[in-house]
Amino acid sequence: MKTYLVGGAVRDRLLGRPTQDHDWVVVGASPEAMVARGFLPVGRDFPVFLHPQTKEEYALARTERKSGRGYHGFVFQATPGVSLEEDLARRDLTINAMAQGEDGALVDPYGGRQDLNARVLRHVSPAFGEDPVRILRLARFAARLPDFTVAPDTAALMRRMVDEGEADHLVAERVWQELARGLMEVRPSRMFEVLRDCGALARLLPEVDRLWGVPQRADYHPEVDTGVHLMMVLDMSARLEASLSVRFACLCHDLGKGTTPADVLPRHLGHEGRSAKLLKDVCERLRVPNECRELADVVAREHGNIHRSTELSAAATVRLLERLDAFRKPQRLPDILLACECDARGRLGFEDSTYQPATALPLALKACQSVDTAQLAAQAIARGQKGAAIADVIQQARTQALASLRPSQPHDEDKTQ
Numbered sequence: 001m002k003t004y005l006v007g008g009a010v011r012d013r014l015l016g017r018p019t020q021d022h023d024w025v026v027v028g029a030s031p032e033a034m035v036a037r038g039f040l041p042v043g044r045d046f047p048v049f050l051h052p053q054t055k056e057e058y059a060l061a062r063t064e065r066k067s068g069r070g071y072h073g074f075v076f077q078a079t080p081g082v083s084l085e086e087d088l089a090r091r092d093l094t095i096n097a098m099a100q101g102e103d104g105a106l107v108d109p110y111g112g113r114q115d116l117n118a119r120v121l122r123h124v125s126p127a128f129g130e131d132p133v134r135i136l137r138l139a140r141f142a143a144r145l146p147d148f149t150v151a152p153d154t155a156a157l158m159r160r161m162v163d164e165g166e167a168d169h170l171v172a173e174r175v176w177q178e179l180a181r182g183l184m185e186v187r188p189s190r191m192f193e194v195l196r197d198c199g200a201l202a203r204l205l206p207e208v209d210r211l212w213g214v215p216q217r218a219d220y221h222p223e224v225d226t227g228v229h230l231m232m233v234l235d236m237s238a239r240l241e242a243s244l245s246v247r248f249a250c251l252c253h254d255l256g257k258g259t260t261p262a263d264v265l266p267r268h269l270g271h272e273g274r275s276a277k278l279l280k281d282v283c284e285r286l287r288v289p290n291e292c293r294e295l296a297d298v299v300a301r302e303h304g305n306i307h308r309s310t311e312l313s314a315a316a317t318v319r320l321l322e323r324l325d326a327f328r329k330p331q332r333l334p335d336i337l338l339a340c341e342c343d344a345r346g347r348l349g350f351e352d353s354t355y356q357p358a359t360a361l362p363l364a365l366k367a368c369q370s371v372d373t374a375q376l377a378a379q380a381i382a383r384g385q386k387g388a389a390i391a392d393v394i395q396q397a398r399t400q401a402l403a404s405l406r407p408s409q410p411h412d413e414d415k416t417q
Contacts, residue, residue: 233346
């Protein structure tokens with residue numbers, strides 16, 4: 001019975017990166033032997049155990065054989081006779097198919113260290129093509145290691161997998177899991193570039209894929225191409241260390257531009273409403289968590305008005321804050337504004353610009369919050385007013401409170417680009 005550190009921990013040690021999770025493979029053992037040593041069995045599909053002290057995962061060396069379509073179509077074999085090399089052969093990338101023995105010696109049968117040095121993401125064996133999740137994982141690693149390139153033979157294999165329909169069998173939960181992890185990497189744009197290159201993005205997120213090649217007004221967007229803009233926005237969200245919900249909102253904020261009629265391009269009037277509608281389809285299909293879904297919906301609908309909020313009158317600003325639900329959920333406003341800032345700065349030549357609404361709208365909200373709404377409501381009720389009439393009284397008071405802070409007022413209107 002021998003134990004080896006495997007996978008990401010070995011890779012990251014060789015890269016000089018901090019290691020967080022440690023995965024172990026045990027060769028020459030049976031489930032009974034592991035239990036006898038105090039390990040707790042937790043694996044559902046194959047023998048995985050938790051160490052009695054460290055609680056780290058220890059898996060018996062295993063092989064796998066394709067038995068059907070998609071992620072679950074595998075039969076596993078874990079016996080004392082399975083070698084370390086056989087276990088490593090079933091892994092996705094060569095840089096993840098290395099092991100380190102208890103004596104510190106590196107076991108590298110598939111050239112992982114060489115590919116690390118060459119900055120290449122390469123599949124271990126043709127078995128890569130049996131699991132469509134590996135397309136997502138490779139794309140995620142491209143976002144984590146943005147200076148790595150995809151080996152040509154690996155890129156060709158991924159394209160064949162997509163063409164043969166393997167990616168169509170991915171389950172929604174796994175797609176969202178990998179997508180969410182990729183969004184949180186150092187350069188999320190790389191994930192989408194890799195998925196787009198192999199054709200998987202068109203299958204998984206056609207609403208995003210169709211944005212490339214769609215022009216925008218050069219005076220607003222010097223980068224012109226909507227897909228290029230989206231990648232700049234995502235990388236800005238990483239630069240500003242945004243949360244997952246903010247990064248997902250960035251991903252979906254301009255979906256409607258992909259459905260703008262050709263005869264009105266490069267203008268995109270009303271794209272915000274179309275973006276919100278397409279976002280709903282994406283969220284239902286991928287079963288996106290409510291926190292991400294709700295923030296993305298607000299940003300999709302209102303990012304244009306937020307960008308122009310410093311030009312709005314006090315009355316229009318109050319109405320905007322109402323649509324943002326900022327009076328009921330003030331804690332959400334910073335995330336909304338951060339997503340909009342990523343959008344504004346995710347443009348060619350605007351990367352280091354100052355985003356004025358990020359300062360102005362919180363001040364406007366603070367001014368409105370100075371209004372004693374409970375007292376106003378009580379007074380309105382005493383006058384016999386109800387419902388909408390009370391809401392109007394409160395809205396007017398908030399408008400007056402905000403107007404008192406501004407020396408002059410622009411026209412009372414919401415402008416739409």
